[in-house]
Amino acid sequence: MAKITIIDDDQFFQDLLAENCQLMGHEIFTAGSISEGKVILSAESIDLLFLDVRLPDGNGLDLLSFVREIPSAPEVIIITGAGDLNGAELSIKNGAWDYLQKPIARQEITLQVTRALEYHEKKQQVPSHVSLNRDDIVGKSPQLCKCLNQIAACAGSDTTVLLTGETGTGKELFAQAIHVNSNRSRQPFIVVDCAGLPEKLIESILFGHIKGAFTGADTNQKGLIEQADGGTLFLDEVGELPLESQKTFLRVLQEKIYRPLGKGKEVSSNFRLIAATNRDLFAMVGQNTFRSDLFYRLNGFNIHLPPLRERPEDIENLAMSFIFSICCREKIPVKGVVPETLQVLFHYSWPGNVRELKQTLEKAILADPIAPVLYPIHLPSEIRLNHIHSLVSRKQLLPSDSTGVFTGNDPAESDILPTFKEYRKLYQQDMEKRYLQRLMGESSGNIVVACRTSGLSRSRLYDLLKSHSLLYRTVSES
Numbered sequence: 086m087a088k089i090t091i092i093d094d095d096q097f098f099q100d101l102l103a104e105n106c107q108l109m110g111h112e113i114f115t116a117g118s119i120s121e122g123k124v125i126l127s128a129e130s131i132d133l134l135f136l137d138v139r140l141p142d143g144n145g146l147d148l149l150s151f152v153r154e155i156p157s158a159p160e161v162i163i164i165t166g167a168g169d170l171n172g173a174e175l176s177i178k179n180g181a182w183d184y185l186q187k188p189i190a191r192q193e194i195t196l197q198v199t200r201a202l203e204y205h206e207k208k209q210q211v212p213s214h215v216s217l218n219r220d221d222i223v224g225k226s227p228q229l230c231k232c233l234n235q236i237a238a239c240a241g242s243d244t245t246v247l248l249t250g251e252t253g254t255g256k257e258l259f260a261q262a263i264h265v266n267s268n269r270s271r272q273p274f275i276v277v278d279c280a281g282l283p284e285k286l287i288e289s290i291l292f293g294h295i296k297g298a299f300t301g302a303d304t305n306q307k308g309l310i311e312q313a314d315g316g317t318l319f320l321d322e323v324g325e326l327p328l329e330s331q332k333t334f335l336r337v338l339q340e341k342i343y344r345p346l347g348k349g350k351e352v353s354s355n356f357r358l359i360a361a362t363n364r365d366l367f368a369m370v371g372q373n374t375f376r377s378d379l380f381y382r383l384n385g386f387n388i389h390l391p392p393l394r395e396r397p398e399d400i401e402n403l404a405m406s407f408i409f410s411i412c413c414r415e416k417i418p419v420k421g422v423v424p425e426t427l428q429v430l431f432h433y434s435w436p437g438n439v440r441e442l443k444q445t446l447e448k449a450i451l452a453d454p455i456a457p458v459l460y461p462i463h464l465p466s467e468i469r470l471n472h473i474h475s476l477v478s479r480k481q482l483l484p485s486d487s488t489g490v491f492t493g494n495d496p497a498e499s500d501i502l503p504t505f506k507e508y509r510k511l512y513q514q515d516m517e518k519r520y521l522q523r524l525m526g527e528s529s530g531n532i533v534v535a536c537r538t539s540g541l542s543r544s545r546l547y548d549l550l551k552s553h554s555l556l557y558r559t560v561s562e563s
């Protein structure tokens with residue numbers, strides 16, 4: 086049994102949430118304001134906090150810094166009304182577990198409580214907890230959390246870090262996060278693109294030169310190694326370095342001294358080294374295409390970033406975050422997404438990983454900037470076709486259950502394409518049924534509340550419930 090606090094001044098919602106969590110076997114503490122909430126949070130060892138944004142004595146998000154200092158480190162689920170999305174996004178970046186927008190279905194509450202408490206329990210088992218500024222890193226799959234914990238463990242030291250993983254998994258993003266979380270964060274983060282270094286100019290680019298060192302050297306030029314002094318040197322795509330250039334790197338990485346071209350004496354630079362590659366450096370050492378001494382110099386602390394297909398739980402969060410940031414950048418209203426679109430994204434294997442997901446959403450949004458919602462039709466055809474093929478191969482072809490209600494499999498994917506009218510009817514029935522289920526759940530069966538929320542007359546609502554065979558114990562008082 087976990088301890089859950091609900092801070093919300095909406096009595097109806099507070100009761101609904103409390104009842105739901107009690108049924109799950111948890112102990113509930115409720116508060117209607119920030120000040121009442123603080124009293125509970127100080128007195129009890131709380132595991133999960135539901136926090137409303139608009140509270141009578143201030144903005145709920147202001148409580149987050151207080152919550153961060155609580156020894157039990159509760160998970161926080163932000164409750165928002167329409168229009169609070171900005172603050173909610175910010176709270177996620179500040180470590181909140183998730184945010185839910187009212188009205189919220191019971192199933193959604195149950196799922197979030199289960200997941201957040203599972204995560205909280207696992208987190209308690211990690212012996213030392215190091216706080217981490219995760220910046221723009223989105224995702225909460227166990228695989229990603231493991232990498233974040235590794236960052237937290239190594240950021241504070243000067244250990245050399247080797248980031249490995251397929252293209253687009255976020256190696257550069259993680260390298261930046263290590264820098265930002267280190268005590269060098271106020272100093273430069275210098276990227277060396279090892280794949281694009283012209284072999285002939287490599288020494289000049291890395292070590293710099295003084296005026297007159299060679300024809301065309303008209304001024305003194307600082308090299309990347311000097312620029313990284315005091316900060317972090319990030320060797321991106323280090324596996325692409327030709328053997329000859331590897332030798333040039335080795336000495337400066339080992340001894341941190343170098344000689345700018347044309348200069349008589351050597352100079353030193355104090356940098357922290359991070360490298361990244363999508364190649365298997367160990368195998369390359371075996372094939373004599375990568376120097377073993379350089380490999381062991383780089384491989385101080387290895388963080389392997391898993392491909393997106395191995396952590397599909399992150400797809401939805403990444404997609405929502407990208408849609409939000411792309412729409413803000415384009416100065417267009419933030420688009421909604423239908424579950425079918427997420428399903429297509431979910432079933433794709435993303436060989437280009439997070440970068441490909443981001444570019445796909447960029448294309449989808451820009452293809453129809455004024456559409457308020459992203460439908461599967463907005464996605465590139467190869468990704469949609471991939472989804473259709475996977476549906477077909479799983480033989481999910483039958484559209485209806487015994488009541489004739491569309492059950493979630495798309496009839497357009499079945500062997501026989503239905504007429505447009507049939508297709509629309511199946512979809513409409515499914516939508517109606519889902520809406521009514523949620524409506525009645527959130528109204529706790531109160532027919533007056535359900536009519537007010539839905540805008541339906543009492544007789545129309547009864548007719549609809551009957552036609553969908555939805556039997557509810559209804560309450561009539563207002």
Ligand SMILES: Nc1ncnc2c1ncn2[C@@H]1O[C@H](COP(=O)(O)OP(=O)(O)OP(=O)(O)O)[C@@H](O)[C@H]1O
Nearest residue numbers: 221222223224252253254255256257258363439440
């Ligand atoms: N967990 C994440 N959260 C948010 N954005 C991410 C995440 N992972 C990757 N990205 C984004 O995906 C894109 C690719 O990431 P990045 O350049 O760090 O990948 P990479 O592994 O270094 O790729 P490459 O090997 O091709 O250089 C960037 O726009 C980055 O911001």
